[in-house]
Amino acid sequence: MIIKKFQANTETEAIMLAREELGRDAIVMNIKTISPKGIYKLFRKPVVEITAAVDDNINYKTEKPKSVNSPVQAKKQVPGIIYDETEDIAQDTVKGTEDADAAPSVIEKKLNDLQNLLVKQLSEKEAAEKSEDKEVSNKSLACIRLIYNQLVDNEVDEKYANQIISEIEGTLKKDASMDNILAAVYQKLILKLGQPKTIELNGKTPKFIFVIGPTGVGKTTTIAKIASKFKVEEKARVAFVTADTYRIAAVEQLRTYANILGVPLKVIYSEEEIKQARDDFSDYDIVFVDTAGRSHRNKEHRDDVELLINAIPREERETYLVLSATTKYRDLIKITEVYKEIADYNLIFTKLDETSCIGNLFNIRMLTDAPLSYATFGQNVPDDIARIDAQSIAKQLLRGQ
Ligand SMILES: Nc1nc2c(ncn2[C@@H]2O[C@H](COP(=O)(O)OP(=O)(O)OP(=O)(O)O)[C@@H](O)[C@H]2O)c(=O)[nH]1
Ligand SMILES: [Mg+2]
Incomplete structure (x- = not known):
């Protein structure tokens, strides 16, 4: 007898796999759904596993020639089989039966007994394995869930939270x-946030710093800072x-800062x-270019x-x-795409300073792959800014609100 396990997304698919390999006489001994364990629960769907058996000795007794697709040979050819090798257990018992007419009922009974015994043994073994790693994986899984929820609570996109969890999985x-x-997630977050890019005056001067962005986000104030x-x-x-010549007030705002700092200002059209x-x-070190905040949908x-x-020039x-x-x-x-x-x-x-959720910083960094540079946290010039x-x-992404 050959007994094998087959896994597939659905019961029908699993049975088809079994029949493909073991032939149409294959009988299904057990059907169960296997939920992924531990960390895989987050990412993988449950699969259906069937235990199927076929009595290859019946073929042997009736002296059918074994074709290329006979169960034993097919077993060696079909990939993706999870479980193997509890085979030929009934061989001796079946071989000993001389009377061909009596054979089906005797064989059937013995097979039934064997099936029951095997199914019992298999499920006992699995139950033992399950309870062993359940304790461990469930504890770790609970921690991972907690951290995952924390990231999502802080508005990290689920896509990126999942990505981080799956990346630390192997480590x-x-x-x-x-x-x-926590340490693994923290390190991953830092790696993904990357080295901040701030303005350095070590290249060719003057360096032109273009400040762009939507209306009212704080471009002019940030330049002043x-x-x-x-x-x-x-x-x-x-x-x-x-270049913000659309509003008189906009030019005046920058002029005020220019006067306070004692720096020249040019209005360009x-x-x-x-x-x-x-x-x-050309004699200056750094030139800040303020631009008008208009809707990013405005193509002109x-x-x-x-x-x-x-x-x-780029450099x-x-x-x-x-x-x-x-x-x-x-x-x-949408804004970053435009x-x-x-x-x-x-x-x-x-x-x-106006929000406690900073998940978007992380999300946009991940989405654009653009370096992060400065953050501002208030209206005070020049204090409320830092790299x-x-x-x-x-740390904030992992902290509760
Ligand atoms: N709370 C808070 N307010 C800020 C911050 N940065 C700028 N602001 C305020 O946001 C408002 C708009 O700032 P601006 O610097 O004029 O913004 P802008 O992007 O130049 O605006 P437009 O030129 O009209 O597109 C002002 O009232 C600033 O004081 C910040 O970090 N926190
Ligand atoms: Mg402005």
Whole structure:
């Protein structure tokens, strides 16, 4: 007798697999659903497992020639079989039966006894294995669930939370403790957040810093904060350019900051004028270019910004996309897509003081692969700004509200 287990997504598929290999006479001895264990519960669906058997001695006794597809040979050819080798158990018993007419009932009875015995043995063995690793995996799984929920509570996209969990899976021991799992997730988060990219004055100067982004997110205020640090702490020669000529108030806002800091300001209306500004400010270390916040859906505006950025050679400029941490995730996705067409950017997040959920910082970093740079957390110029610290973001993502 050959007894085998077959796994498939549905019972019908599993039976088809069994018949394919063992022939149409195969009988199904047991059917059960196997739920993935431990960490796999998060990612894999349950499968149906059937135990099927066929009595190859009946074939032997009736002297049917074994074809290429006979059960024994087919077994060696069909891949994907999970369980094997509890075969030929009934061979001796069946061989000893001389009377051909009596054979079916005797064989049937003995087979039934054997089937029952085997099914019992198999299920006892499985139950023992199950209870053994259940204790361990369930404990670790509970920790993973907790951390996963924490990330999602902090608005990390489920897609990315799942990605992190599946990536640490291979590195964890079967009986990993909460501390082990937390440490693995924390490290993964830090790696994914990456090294922050901030403005450095070590290349060719003047460096043009383009600040782009939607309306009212804090572009102008952020320029004032960063510029102030360079002017005061690094004693750098700083200049301002504004292309935000759509509103008088916008120019006046930057002029106010320029006056306070004692830096020159140029208002430009065209691509030619920014090229002129590049010549005029050739003695400066850093030139901040403020742009108008218009709807990212406005194509004409996007084209204007793109022309301005491209007027400055690539190696002389950096672009920073300013996003508010309070903006809805779905809108942030659209905004980042639109600006990706304009330039390669680094990410600045503002208004962190207005939200306790910073999952979007992580989500947008994952989505765009753009480096994170600064975060702002209040209206005070120049104090409420800092370079993004991956460790502190990772800690916040793992912390409860
Ligand atoms: N709470 C809070 N408010 C901020 C922050 N950054 C800027 N703001 C405020 O947001 C408002 C808009 O800031 P702006 O700097 O004018 O924004 P903008 O992106 O230049 O706006 P437009 O030029 O009109 O597109 C102001 O009231 C700022 O004080 C921040 O980190 N936290
Ligand atoms: Mg502005």
